Amino acid sequence: MEITDLRYFASLAMDVGEKQKPDEFEVYLQYSDVAMIQIENGRLGQISRTIDNGMGFRIAYGKQTGMGFTSKLEEEVITQTIQNTAMTAQKSRDNEEWLGLPERSGQPTNKVFSNQKLLGTPLEDLIEISSDILTSCKVNRAQDPIIPVFGGVSLMGIKSIIMNSHGIDAADEVSLFLCFLGALSVREGKPGPLHLDYRISHEEILDDANNFSVEVAKEAYKLANAKKVTVPRSVPVVLAPAALSSIGSFVFLPSVRADKKQQGNSFLADRLGEEFLPRELEMYDDGTRLESIHSSNFDAEGIAKQKTVLFQDGIFQNFIYDFTSAAKDNTLSTGNAQREDTSGVNPGDYANIPSVGVNNWVVKPGNNELDSLIKDIKYGILINSIQGAHQGVPETGEFTGVINPGYIIKNGEITDPILGLGIAGNILDLFSNFEGATRIVKPGAGSLLGEYDSLLPHTCFREMRIVS
Amino acid sequence: MSIIQNILSESISYGKRLGATFVELRSQSVERTTIELLDGKGDAIHGSDQGTAIRVIVDGTWGFVSVASFDPQILKKGVRDAYSIAKLGAKNKRESVELYPVQPFSDRIKKKWDVDPREIPSVEKKDRFVDMHKRIINSDEKNRILGSTVAYADITGIQYYQNSDDIEVTMDKCITWAKINANGKDGIIRAGAREEMGSSSGYTPFNQENLEEVAEILAQRIITNIEAKNAKGGVFPAVLAPSVAGVFAHEACGHLFEADITETGIIGTTLGKKIASEHATIIDDGTIPDAIGSFPYDDEGTSVEKTTILDQGRVSALLTNREYAHKFTEITKNTDSDIAVAPSGNARAFDFRVEPLIRMRNTYFAPGDFTMEELLEGINFGYYFIAFLGGEASGEGTFTVGVNEAFEIVKGELGQSIRGVSISGNTMETLLGISGAGKKETFHVTAGRCGKFQTAFTGDGGPLVRVNAINVVGEG
Numbered sequence: 001m002e003i004t005d006l007r008y009f010a011s012l013a014m015d016v017g018e019k020q021k022p023d024e025f026e027v028y029l030q031y032s033d034v035a036m037i038q039i040e041n042g043r044l045g046q047i048s049r050t051i052d053n054g055m056g057f058r059i060a061y062g063k064q065t066g067m068g069f070t071s072k073l074e075e076e077v078i079t080q081t082i083q084n085t086a087m088t089a090q091k092s093r094d095n096e097e098w099l100g101l102p103e104r105s106g107q108p109t110n111k112v113f114s115n116q117k118l119l120g121t122p123l124e125d126l127i128e129i130s131s132d133i134l135t136s137c138k139v140n141r142a143q144d145p146i147i148p149v150f151g152g153v154s155l156m157g158i159k160s161i162i163m164n165s166h167g168i169d170a171a172d173e174v175s176l177f178l179c180f181l182g183a184l185s186v187r188e189g190k191p192g193p194l195h196l197d198y199r200i201s202h203e204e205i206l207d208d209a210n211n212f213s214v215e216v217a218k219e220a221y222k223l224a225n226a227k228k229v230t231v232p233r234s235v236p237v238v239l240a241p242a243a244l245s246s247i248g249s250f251v252f253l254p255s256v257r258a259d260k261k262q263q264g265n266s267f268l269a270d271r272l273g274e275e276f277l278p279r280e281l282e283m284y285d286d287g288t289r290l291e292s293i294h295s296s297n298f299d300a301e302g303i304a305k306q307k308t309v310l311f312q313d314g315i316f317q318n319f320i321y322d323f324t325s326a327a328k329d330n331t332l333s334t335g336n337a338q339r340e341d342t343s344g345v346n347p348g349d350y351a352n353i354p355s356v357g358v359n360n361w362v363v364k365p366g367n368n369e370l371d372s373l374i375k376d377i378k379y380g381i382l383i384n385s386i387q388g389a390h391q392g393v394p395e396t397g398e399f400t401g402v403i404n405p406g407y408i409i410k411n412g413e414i415t416d417p418i419l420g421l422g423i424a425g426n427i428l429d430l431f432s433n434f435e436g437a438t439r440i441v442k443p444g445a446g447s448l449l450g451e452y453d454s455l456l457p458h459t460c461f462r463e464m465r466i467v468s
Numbered sequence: 469m470s471i472i473q474n475i476l477s478e479s480i481s482y483g484k485r486l487g488a489t490f491v492e493l494r495s496q497s498v499e500r501t502t503i504e505l506l507d508g509k510g511d512a513i514h515g516s517d518q519g520t521a522i523r524v525i526v527d528g529t530w531g532f533v534s535v536a537s538f539d540p541q542i543l544k545k546g547v548r549d550a551y552s553i554a555k556l557g558a559k560n561k562r563e564s565v566e567l568y569p570v571q572p573f574s575d576r577i578k579k580k581w582d583v584d585p586r587e588i589p590s591v592e593k594k595d596r597f598v599d600m601h602k603r604i605i606n607s608d609e610k611n612r613i614l615g616s617t618v619a620y621a622d623i624t625g626i627q628y629y630q631n632s633d634d635i636e637v638t639m640d641k642c643i644t645w646a647k648i649n650a651n652g653k654d655g656i657i658r659a660g661a662r663e664e665m666g667s668s669s670g671y672t673p674f675n676q677e678n679l680e681e682v683a684e685i686l687a688q689r690i691i692t693n694i695e696a697k698n699a700k701g702g703v704f705p706a707v708l709a710p711s712v713a714g715v716f717a718h719e720a721c722g723h724l725f726e727a728d729i730t731e732t733g734i735i736g737t738t739l740g741k742k743i744a745s746e747h748a749t750i751i752d753d754g755t756i757p758d759a760i761g762s763f764p765y766d767d768e769g770t771s772v773e774k775t776t777i778l779d780q781g782r783v784s785a786l787l788t789n790r791e792y793a794h795k796f797t798e799i800t801k802n803t804d805s806d807i808a809v810a811p812s813g814n815a816r817a818f819d820f821r822v823e824p825l826i827r828m829r830n831t832y833f834a835p836g837d838f839t840m841e842e843l844l845e846g847i848n849f850g851y852y853f854i855a856f857l858g859g860e861a862s863g864e865g866t867f868t869v870g871v872n873e874a875f876e877i878v879k880g881e882l883g884q885s886i887r888g889v890s891i892s893g894n895t896m897e898t899l900l901g902i903s904g905a906g907k908k909e910t911f912h913v914t915a916g917r918c919g920k921f922q923t924a925f926t927g928d929g930g931p932l933v934r935v936n937a938i939n940v941v942g943e944g
Contacts, residue, residue, distance in 0.1 A: 391870030
């Protein structure tokens with residue numbers, strides 16, 4: 001389906017919507033085409049193609065609102081759904097939170113996030129990449145085999161269009177190549193910890209599948225003997241991007257959302273403009289980065305996405321906003337409206353109501369290689385990933401979790417693999433202990449958690465509490 | 469035969485003519501209402517969703533296509549596309565997919581839901597949760613409860629399934645589910661509480677009385693947590709209440725028995741062997757009436773059953789689909805293992821957009837014969853874990869479960885409430901340390917979700933369960 005087809009259905013829905021004589025009306029239409037080659041337990045798994053489309057509607061009579069959707073793009077069904085949604089709105093109590101639909105604001109970056117050459121990649125090429133990944137990962141070790149447990153090579157094309165009765169008419173196209181691989185090493189009959197890595201691009205397919213796979217295999221092999229060890233109650237740590245992303249997503253990023261501040265659930269609520277973090281620790285939300293997943297020209301309400309500074313010069317600079325939260329603060333949206341299925345029970349962006357969400361969390365890289373970042377650590381831990389980080393308290397920034405896996409750092413060298421150590425602390429205390437970051441940043445870590453993406457370096461902190 | 473059944477049948481014939489050795493089509497037409505509320509404010513969204521999942525096997529390779537349509541021409545093209553991509557994949561395949569053989573049958577499961585969610589206006593569903601919010605925040609005379617969030621969904625409609633092995637199942641489906649979170653504050657102390665509820669048989673659980681009861685539980689848990697002290701970290705004996713025992717049964721154990729994970733996971737080397745204490749019997753059961761993880765047939769047309777995966781400490785069965793049932797039949801046929809590996813009815817897909825994966829249904833510890841007093845007896849210092857926040861596990865056998873409500877056990881008696889605690893450890897070591905299961909009067913299964921690549925509604929539960937040693941992550 002082309003943008004012109006989407007525009008036809010969206011215009012049709014706008015006409016039907018207007019006939020219901022609402023004060024405000026919005027239609028959001030999305031079409032997605034996703035090809036995926038799965039890797040499963042050392043084999044090439046299922047090859048799939050998923051084509052989904054649908055439209056969502058918001059309709060308002062004053063503060064009486066209704067929301068509806070359908071995945072059946074047929075004139076009769078669209079008309080019926082809009083009529084039903086209008087009736088529901090007219091029967092509903094006033095929605096006190098309703099502050100209307102947005103008007104056009106901001107200038108889109110006008111970057112091209114959809115690459116036709118990438119979208120034209122033959123399926124054979126994706127299968128070949130999967131096959132190369134499998135071949136390279138299954139290093140032929142009679143004693144300690146490496147097993148590519150799960151993975152995938154995926155190519156997706158997503159088109160969306162949003163129109164509303166205030167004149168918003170925004171179309172977006174995004175292409176994305178994604179490959180990921182989780183592998184483990186079996187040592188003396190026992191599987192070791194899983195190591196997961198990924199590559200993404202809006203523009204091209206992976207051209208070094210062999211290297212990517214070999215690197216995953218090497219890391220899985222190194223982790224095979226991970227053990228629980230006893231360490232001091234407080235140690236310096238280096239967080240790999242996936243580890244920083246998991247703590248950040250559960251206990252830090254919620255607090256930069258304006259809606260959380262307005263609800264009284266942000267520990268940053270009273271700290272706008274205050275300097276309280278090291279000046280070197282700069283952070284942004286940037287929905288315009290070509291190398292990140294959640295990038296496009298418009299957000300889910302048709303507002304231009306942008307780069308928003310979160311921390312600069314140690315000062316908390318901005319919250320992120322969608323239209324409603326911005327209207328409450330008498331400011332403008334930062335292009336952070338999303339239609340994520342946060343509960344996992346409502347598939348299709350078109351079937352979800354917009355709310356505030358991070359686009360791509362970016363931490364400014366440092367000047368270090370990983371070696372130089374750890375060279376002064378006499379005894380510490382490199383944390384690859386954290387199990388159970390969702391148990392943190394976003395309202396206070398208190399985090400907890402279990403290292404699974406990581407490495408002991410001794411005298412500036414990465415040594416034995418470990419797992420099972422409990423960690424805890426407060427995210428702002430941790431950030432206050434920021435020592436430095438690597439030069440190389442990694443995209444994609446946030447995407448593993450679904451709602452946003454990230455572009456993060458390895459980050460070093462002077463101390464973290466070990467609680468078991 | 470209905471029009472849609474005819475369309476599916478013709479599509480299957482077309483796939484066979486192309487040369488596919490297996491063809492299946494799974495079409496769904498549902499209505500879905502979801503509600504997201506924050507402090508009683510927010511909206512319901514209601515709509516219709518329909519589409520078809522097409523799976524084929526060509527030259528021993530799976531091909532899968534999903535389309536948001538019932539249109540015969542689109543389905544025919546979908547079958548052709550699925551055939552083509554499977555054919556392409558077969559060129560790189562070193563191992564052929566084979567399915568466990570089944571007998572042809574046809575069934576139509578018609579249901580009349582006690583309370584059909586489609587007959588309740590969205591506005592009314594929302595208002596019930598608004599009332600629930602008011603009840604939660606007004607439950608504490610010291611006004612320490614600040615707010616609540618609600619995520620609710622009901623999905624009701626019909627599913628048509630046919631495959632080229634002459635299996636045809638048409639069934640009505642209805643899932644209702646909600647997750648309610650509440651939070652409170654006293655000075656600098658923050659506390660939260662969560663509950664999930666749901667059913668596979670209609671809107672019945674969301675009556676006024678049940679919602680009021682859940683509101684009371686949440687409010688009381690927040691107050692308990694605010695007044696609690698920090699937990700002491702270390703290794704301690706513990707008693708797990710049904711919901712915590714259930715999440716342990718699901719996260720730490722159940723996933724390891726899903727045959728796709730077993731193949732490379734730690735259970736793979738223990739088939740038929742005793743790995744846990746005799747007090748540990750774990751069952752995955754799709755037949756519990758009304759439970760959220762219950763359904764008559766899975767998404768490959770296999771009748772569901774009650775599968776005892778761990779029988780008094782011995783690995784006794786795996787959770788399988790038809791592909792892994794065949795694979796493990798081959799793996800175990802020349803061994804002395806008597807483990808059950810036939811299709812167990814665990815192939816589940818969230819909807820037509822995704823392929824069925826091996827997923828749990830309702831997973832629980834079987835009851836034993838201990839009273840609460842007997843389970844607490846002899847524990848000098850330990851913990852009683854009542855409610856959980858969430859869990860996570862890895863294939864190599866490590867797990868973490870966040871605890872939402874807990875008490876100390878001191879000299880065999882319940883002591884002070886604690887907060888900010890999670891449990892973690894090695895599944896095998898923990899299973900070996902199970903030293904008692906409570907009587908069936910303590911047994912309970914609660915509704916939840918599992919997120920293995922796609923959402924599945926699952927139930928977790930058990931009786932009270934005592935563990936001799938569990939790693940407690942705490943800050944006290």
